[in-house]
Amino acid sequence: MDALSGLIDGTRAQSALLNRAILEPPWSLRIADGAPLALATAQRGYAWIVPDDAPPALLNEGDIAVIRGSDHYTVAHQPELTPQLIVHSSGRYTTLAGVDVTDELRTSTRTCGEGSADATVIMSGTYEVSGEVSARLLSALPRVLIVPGQETCRAAMNLLAAELSTDAPGQQVVLDRMLDVALAATLRAWFDRPDAQTPGWYRAQSDPVVGEALRLIHDDPSQPWTVASLADKVGASRATFARRFTGLVGEPPMAYLTGWRIAVAGDLLRTSDATIEAIARQVGYANAFALSVAFKRVRGVSPSRHRSSHLTA
Structure with a gap:
């Protein structure tokens, strides 16, 4: 996708x-x-x-x-x-x-x-x-x-x-x-309009290297992706891939991956009754603690607090 x-x-x-x-x-x-x-x-x-x-x-x-x-x-x-x-x-x-x-x-x-x-x-x-x-x-x-x-x-x-x-x-x-x-x-x-101020991730979709990496990230955030493994999947060297991804998307591959994982996790916390441990594995974190650390760093609140805030909203 x-x-x-x-x-x-x-x-x-x-x-x-x-x-x-x-x-x-x-x-x-x-x-x-x-x-x-x-x-x-x-x-x-x-x-x-x-x-x-x-x-x-x-x-x-x-x-x-x-x-x-x-x-x-x-x-x-x-x-x-x-x-x-x-x-x-x-x-x-x-x-x-x-x-x-x-x-x-x-x-x-x-x-x-x-x-x-x-x-x-x-x-x-x-x-x-x-x-x-x-x-x-x-x-x-x-x-x-x-x-x-x-x-x-x-x-x-x-x-x-x-x-x-x-x-x-x-x-x-x-x-x-x-x-x-x-x-x-x-x-x-x-x-697709020339005058549109399109985001980097959209422009990057047409790139054969970065576009494929974006598809891999979106299709399966549960994979233990690294810059090296993504580069290998798209047939580029690690350095070339990292430079090309950052230049087109506007942020490094691991930063984009983290943002996507946290976004997906946030929606799962809001819409499902799965445990935080299960959601963590679904979005590529080893356990609930690892997800909690990343989630709080990006969103400023813990996964449990994020979930409870939507339940009481």
Whole structure:
């Protein structure tokens, strides 16, 4: 599994909230759902995405936007417009005064609003992502990224839009998987753009030496990898491999390996009831003590404290 696949695999949609909004200009929505990651497209018309901490970004018809971070932001017909409605985490709409108007706006299970041929149509989906692996992907993204409508991305969003228009059994599972496909296609298209500030691990995937080493690390962190063993696996000398890996990824092989192991361990501590000893062996540490030392050095807390903090959250 390549590095991007490994990170996206940790960011799967589960009962994702998908919605289509039909809006007559001039319109403005305050997005207060607190979702760590959102995907949106303008099916008709255009929209401005206006974060409080970043410049407005124009979403043209067919474009796809990924919005990172749980901070509130505005989506509007024009960036200077004052929001008329607030969108909450449950998909409910309220006025600025707090009056719930969802039922008045809802025209079908996942569609709000109706309008003329000039109305803007925005389709969006949100991810309630959490965990260490997901955080590694989110940290590589800007606050808002926009990918112009391309064949693969547009096809994925068109399939999602078609499914959103029906109300068939098992629909939520289908929508979740379609949203995953759309997100993966959009991120890959964005990372491949010449002007994108892509992280080192993504650029390194195309390197025959370092890319293979990244796949080995992601596929099997339980192996007792060393610089020498990784270099041997990819057919390079130890010195050449270490220099090449550091230059492309931005950190030495063992530092990257440790980061990945701790991320995987953090998610296992949060989502499974396996013992710390079992998790330690699963991510390449000899025993619970070795994992505890590494985990506390990287995260500042012990594995048991990390687990208990999520259980009480």
